[in-house]
Amino acid sequence: MGNVKLILKLLQGLVRLAQRQLSKIFRRSWVRWYMRLGHGTKGAFYGLIGLFALSDIVHDRPIVSGSEAVLADLERWPLGSAILGLLSFGLFGYALWRLIQASINPGEAEALSVRQVLQRCGYVVSGLTYLGVAQSAAKLALNLAVDFDDTIEDLASVLFEREVGPWMLLGVGLGVIAVGCLYIYGAVSGGYINDFHRDLSRPIRRWAIVIGKVGITARGVGFVLIGAYLIKAAYLVDDKSAGGLGNVFDELDEEFLGEYWLGAIAFGFLAYAVYMLIAACYRQFPTFNPPARIKRN
Secondary structure, X not given: OHHHHHHHHHHHHHHHHHHHHHHHHHHOHHHHHHHHHHHHHHHHHHHHHHHHHHHHHHOOOOOOOOHHHHHXXXXXXXXXXXXXXXXXXXXXXXXXXXXXXXXXXXXXXXXXXXXHHHHHHHHHXXXXXXXXXXXXXXXXXXXXXXXXXXXXXXXXXXXXXXXXXXXXXXXXXXXXXXXXXXXXXXXXHOOOOOOEOOOOOHHHHHHHHHHHHHHHHHHHXXXXXXXXXXXXXXXXXXXXXXXXXXXXXXXXXXXXXHHHHHHHHHHHHXXXXXXXXXXXXXXXXXXXXXXXXXXXX
């Protein structure tokens, strides 16, 4: 028992040390500029996803979009390796921001609650997601092989090997839908809209908020659709119906009025791109206020 307590104290000490180091990093001006670059790069990436989808709709081509399709298409562009390198560098900056949020959660000084734990878990998942995209872009920029297999489809295949697999996938689908609903609610209520610097003029700020709400709502709809197709895959026990955003675009393309849904989501992603570019320049990052230590008498 004493060894367990010693290990826990050691782990707590390591966590506090990491938090102190990250808080120092967060205060540095160049780090904030790098995170701003990350915000802009994320916006540009979503803009490319939206543009590629709209291009396929306009030219009546099969919809091939999603992060993997964007990266694969960029590789074939002139100076594609350079573009992919810049994209990778920028997305690493956004992944750093998510890591800092998960570790020290700037702007939240109160004691850790269940809501904050779930929120920080979301930051970790988000950070790892963009870290993976940045890594894939870096590999393509260096002409290295990249495995573009759909991770969600692979997960569904593994789950279907178990008797309770469809039920587990059903739970995952419901969880993803819940995340999408949170995005939509956060967009409508304004809770997911960033605070901007005062030097941003009021008319532009108002438009940025409106555009941001449209873009975040589109992201929420994307999550809801991913979750819905996961539930469909669980019901049919068909891993081909499970997948990420690219799979959603493929599935919607075959649905009734699917092109209209795709067009709406694509325009929403373009709106999100504009919003993130504005946020990259004018977002007001929260300050880090560590919780006060309790004094013991």
